[in-house]
Amino acid sequence: MNLLALETSTDTGSVALWLDGALSERVFVTGEPAGSTHSHTLLPAVRALLDAASLRFADLDGIAFGNGPGAFTGLRVACAVAQGLAAAHDLPLIPVSTLEAMALSSGGERVLVALDARMGEVYWGVYCAGVAQAPLIVAAPQDVPLPEGAGWLACGNGLAAYPLLAERLQAKATAFQPQLMPAASAVARLAAPRLARGERVAAADAVPVYVRDKVALTVAERLAQGGRA
Amino acid sequence: MLILGIESSCDETGVALYRSDDGGRLLAHALHSQVAMHEAYGGVVPELASRDHIRRISPLLRQALAQSGCSLAEIDAIAYTQGPGLAGALLVGAAFAESLAMALGVPSVPVHHLEGHLLSPLLSRTPPRFPFVALLVSGGHTQLMRVDGVGRYTLLGETLDDAAGEAFDKTAKLLGLGYPGGPALSALAEKGTPGVFRLPRPMLNSGDLDFSFSGLKTAVLVQVRELGGESALAETQRADIAQAFQAAIVEVLVKKSSAALRLAGLDQLVVAGGVGANRELRRQLDARAKKTGATVYYPEFEFCTDNGAMIALAGALRLQAGTPGKAAGSFAIRPRWPLADLVA
Numbered sequence: 154m155n156l157l158a159l160e161t162s163t164d165t166g167s168v169a170l171w172l173d174g175a176l177s178e179r180v181f182v183t184g185e186p187a188g189s190t191h192s193h194t195l196l197p198a199v200r201a202l203l204d205a206a207s208l209r210f211a212d213l214d215g216i217a218f219g220n221g222p223g224a225f226t227g228l229r230v231a232c233a234v235a236q237g238l239a240a241a242h243d244l245p246l247i248p249v250s251t252l253e254a255m256a257l258s259s260g261g262e263r264v265l266v267a268l269d270a271r272m273g274e275v276y277w278g279v280y281c282a283g284v285a286q287a288p289l290i291v292a293a294p295q296d297v298p299l300p301e302g303a304g305w306l307a308c309g310n311g312l313a314a315y316p317l318l319a320e321r322l323q324a325k326a327t328a329f330q331p332q333l334m335p336a337a338s339a340v341a342r343l344a345a346p347r348l349a350r351g352e353r354v355a356a357a358d359a360v361p362v363y364v365r366d367k368v369a370l371t372v373a374e375r376l377a378q379g380g381r382a
Numbered sequence: 383m384l385i386l387g388i389e390s391s392c393d394e395t396g397v398a399l400y401r402s403d404d405g406g407r408l409l410a411h412a413l414h415s416q417v418a419m420h421e422a423y424g425g426v427v428p429e430l431a432s433r434d435h436i437r438r439i440s441p442l443l444r445q446a447l448a449q450s451g452c453s454l455a456e457i458d459a460i461a462y463t464q465g466p467g468l469a470g471a472l473l474v475g476a477a478f479a480e481s482l483a484m485a486l487g488v489p490s491v492p493v494h495h496l497e498g499h500l501l502s503p504l505l506s507r508t509p510p511r512f513p514f515v516a517l518l519v520s521g522g523h524t525q526l527m528r529v530d531g532v533g534r535y536t537l538l539g540e541t542l543d544d545a546a547g548e549a550f551d552k553t554a555k556l557l558g559l560g561y562p563g564g565p566a567l568s569a570l571a572e573k574g575t576p577g578v579f580r581l582p583r584p585m586l587n588s589g590d591l592d593f594s595f596s597g598l599k600t601a602v603l604v605q606v607r608e609l610g611g612e613s614a615l616a617e618t619q620r621a622d623i624a625q626a627f628q629a630a631i632v633e634v635l636v637k638k639s640s641a642a643l644r645l646a647g648l649d650q651l652v653v654a655g656g657v658g659a660n661r662e663l664r665r666q667l668d669a670r671a672k673k674t675g676a677t678v679y680y681p682e683f684e685f686c687t688d689n690g691a692m693i694a695l696a697g698a699l700r701l702q703a704g705t706p707g708k709a710a711g712s713f714a715i716r717p718r719w720p721l722a723d724l725v726a
Contacts, residue, residue: 190714192473192476192713192714192715193712194712196480196484197712210484225432226470226473229470229473229477230473230477233436233439233473233478234480236436236439236481237477237478237479237480237482237483237484238481238482238485240440240443240482241481241486242485356440357437360433361433361436368427368429369423369427369429369430371422372422372424372561373422
């Protein structure tokens with residue numbers, strides 16, 4: 154089974170190729186070289202990865218992508234590219250949660266994931282043996298609900314961005330991986346068994362999961378707050 | 383050649399298929415407008431626009447393919463709007479188009495949104511012939527252009543501040559007509575009595591072909607305040623102000639368009655953009671054309687608003703004119719892209 158995975162939910166983007174369990178990956182970072190964005194680098198990286206494996210797009214069996222949460226624009230780049238590549242050869246799409254991919258990458262059994270959501274908040278997920286224990290949330294470091302028990306592994310750049318959160322987790326976590334970020338290889342590892350089981354998502358439903366869903370106030374809400382129409 | 387066109391620069395997602403052989407034919411044209419979604423917010427919310435584009439684009443592609451009876455394997459190139467427009471919105475269409483083109487092994491054709499509008503009259507059942515003058519009036523643009531051929535555009539004049547459609551929408555808001563209130567304002571203006579209120583004709587005699595509409599909106603604001611505020615307006619006053627506003631904006635558009643034809647020495651005027659559907663504007667333009675012997679072309683309304691058909695057409699004409707397609711892959715959008723930078 155040949156599976157391509159895309160991950161551009163943060164400044165560090167990556168693409169991975171799963172060939173019957175053998176993984177290859179390419180990583181690219183926004184601003185390296187100066188001025189580069191995921192729009193510049195993502196598709197050439199996909200091409201390079203396929204070329205290195207002597208594969209054509211038609212040889213793929215499915216396309217996976219990190220569907221969030223993360224940077225809104227990055228999520229849409231991966232999603233739109235996945236949709237476009239999949240449409241060409243009518244391939245199944247497998248959306249994978251970025252936080253779930255991070256939990257897998259951490260190697261931990263009981264994992265707390267905190268991805269910097271900017272604006273003083275983190276995206277927060279709690280995983281036991283890879284299964285989400287609660288719906289993902291976006292919350293300020295002081296409002297993140299602490300899990301039951303101790304011995305957790307905490308990961309993600311939210312820990313580095315918000316020392317307060319790391320501090321609150323001192324009693325709960327025994328290991329910290331503040332440098333861990335979402336990676337396409339983890340997306341591929343999660344997507345491969347789903348693809349093998351025949352899971353597929355219609356392109357219209359393969360949209361990003363933003364978690365931060367309130368992005369503007371309606372006229373009625375502005376007026377209710379004493380603002381202007 | 384079969385060209386797929388994708389538009390996502392603002393609040394409309396459009397996907398179309400155009401065949402350029404034998405004089406050209408539009409095979410399919412699927413569109414989703416987000417106007418209703420943005421209504422509650424009193425204007426276009428860029429993040430919400432982007433979120434909607436990505437939900438719509440794949441289903442619209444399927445719809446266009448079904449309409450045309452074509453398969454993706456038959457497509458020779460994929461044109462998409464590279465700019466100008468909302469960055470996040472442009473990115474969805476560009477990423478989708480480039481990746482689809484790459485996986486199909488065909489070139490992409492990044493298109494300037496305004497070039498799409500300028501060439502859109504050629505989709506009409508009765509198309510103009512080059513050269514012509516185009517009056518582009520929408521919520522985002524107010525420009526007079528001389529169009530000599532594909533890639534041969536000369537800017538004759540443009541708005542220095544608000545676009546005409548923007549002035550309609552903002553003035554409608556001042557009159558309590560909601561968003562987007564332009565069409566409601568035009569409907570109300572039909573009931574108004576001419577001459578009750580008199581509003582300025584900004585830059586009517588400026589001696590050039592530029593426009594300015596923000597002062598007109600301010601004049602309405604002052605007028606409404608003098609009458610005790612929006613809530614104090616009688617229905618007839620509201621209609622009379624709407625009438626005065628529309629009369630002012632139409633007079634300026636008609637006089638400047640007429641002057642543009644005269645200066646360019648041409649007798650074909652093409653009206654593109656959403657405001658081109660305004661009935662009073664059409665009446666006045668037709669009346670003026672009758673006197674001067676000019677012909678006015680109005681593209682069908684579906685081609686006046688943003689759409690994928692004009693992008694497919696622009697891409698097809700570019701390729702026909704010898705512009706090489708781009709190797710699909712690395713891409714960049716251009717949210718700000720002066721038309722002056724566009725060359726053949």
